[in-house]
Amino acid sequence: MGLSKDELKDIQGATQKSLEASLKRLRQDHVDIFQLHNTLDDANASDSISVQQVINDVLPVFIKLREKGVVRYLGFTAKGKTESLHALVETGEFDSSQVFYNLLTPTAGEEVPSNFPGQDYKQLLNNCERHEMGSIGVRILAGGALSGMETRHPLSMQDVAPIGSGVDYKTDVSRALHFENLVKEGHAADLSELAIRYAVSNSNLSTNEVGIATNEELMQAVKSVNCGPLSPSTLKQIKTVQNNF
Template identity: 25%
Template sequence: MEYTHLGRSGLTVSRLVLGTMNFGTETSEEDSRTIMDRAHEHGINFFDTANVYGTRQGESSTEEIIGRWFAAGGGRREKTVLATKTYLPTGDRPNERFLSALQIRRSCEASLKRLRTDHIDVYQMHHIDRNTPWEEIWEAFTVLRQQGKVLYFGSSNFAGWHIAQAQEAARSRHFLGLVSEQSIYNLLNRWVELEVLPAARAYGLGVIPWGPLAGGVLGGVLRKQKEGGSSRGSTGRSASTLAEHRDTIEAYEKLCADLGEDPAHVGLAWLLAQDGVTGPVVGPRTAEQLDGSLRALQITLDDGTLAELDKLFPPPGPNGAKPAPEAYAW
């Protein structure tokens, strides 16, 4: 396993992040525990979850599944850098959503209880809250850190200027501020390259891409269809994405075949090669899928291949090969 620091912090994390969104919904608790054990066997120490994952009626939440796994002992908690999130609604009452000081406090306490731990390593805002001032948010986070309940803070789905706002507000309080930003980022969706990646690099945030395979569309969906297998990339919202970009995906899968590599592994390897990326979130439904994702760490994409990928999936903006603002201005 390869490791890196999370942004400018001293926290060491694996370059693949175990996403747990499927735990309790697509993946049974027993299989979820197997995946987490396997992740540790592979050296993956960075686990990402959220307080709203796996919350279908009558089922255990993902945090509860992880908490019971921690409670089984064997150093599971000690070996894990644990990241979870708050913001999205957890109930119908007014203060069971967003980022008020009251919500942050209650949400953190509830996550700690479900996770059966005394602290969260990286507590992430799942979205920007435009109606709560940064002074309130950072004061609430400062209290959690002083209490030892949270060590680091991160954002998710922020714009570049939100990162700047957050960091400048934290700086005025002499607070460390954000250490990570979790954004959607893949070959089909490169918008973060305009503003988010530059802002994250400037402020020392590690970028954690979610949706690295565009809902399975970059995971060899056309090949799997030809082989008669099922693929997540050919159902739901991914189906419309595939229909829109079918010619490009065909060319992409041919390029991967010429390289002798699985499209999913190439998609992850491309992200790992991007400046500022800590590691993509992989969300396996089975232990075998997790095992396969490690191949991405062994793939080095040469300049020619990277150039071919840029032709298939151009950077955003009319002058997308350049950074913002040149990407969209003279």
């Protein structure tokens, strides 16, 4: 769930309303995971919330819901100020985090040069692992940019803003094409497979979400996952490309 500015005035009421609506739609008496999707400590984001608001005001409400049994696990989307994301992990109260991790945004799992053109998440996945917290890899195709194509499927969102990577979608696609040589060398069938297998290669990621628009894309994603992690030598080549963005 995401809290609007008005809903922050009554966090308990807004949270209860959101959960009840979800349970009604799902026809269930509980949900397995309840996630907060607000951006943390970003003055430029309309849905921004401070990490202290989450810890002091939102988290107690979430914990009560967990104690009641209407939610089993608590999570949050790791979007916003890097230090704030680490602070939420370190509360020890969240069970999972949706983490942005892909070929263009590797910083949640890898060290990068100081001039890397994107947000430095400072190895957030490692911190999740230290706190025995599950992680969900999101945007592993960078919103579609890692297909290497600017044109988008009619069923997909037509305007996709990058998260943690380039200044715009076109820039992300341009950087994605830097990995084409690895495809030509036979490390993967195409850029999408390379991207999916890159995410699968990080053992600190508990699971991954893959955006799809068609059954064909679903089957391609399954095939990519079944190909398994990339080899250490391939990952080394990828890191060289990333360090030269």
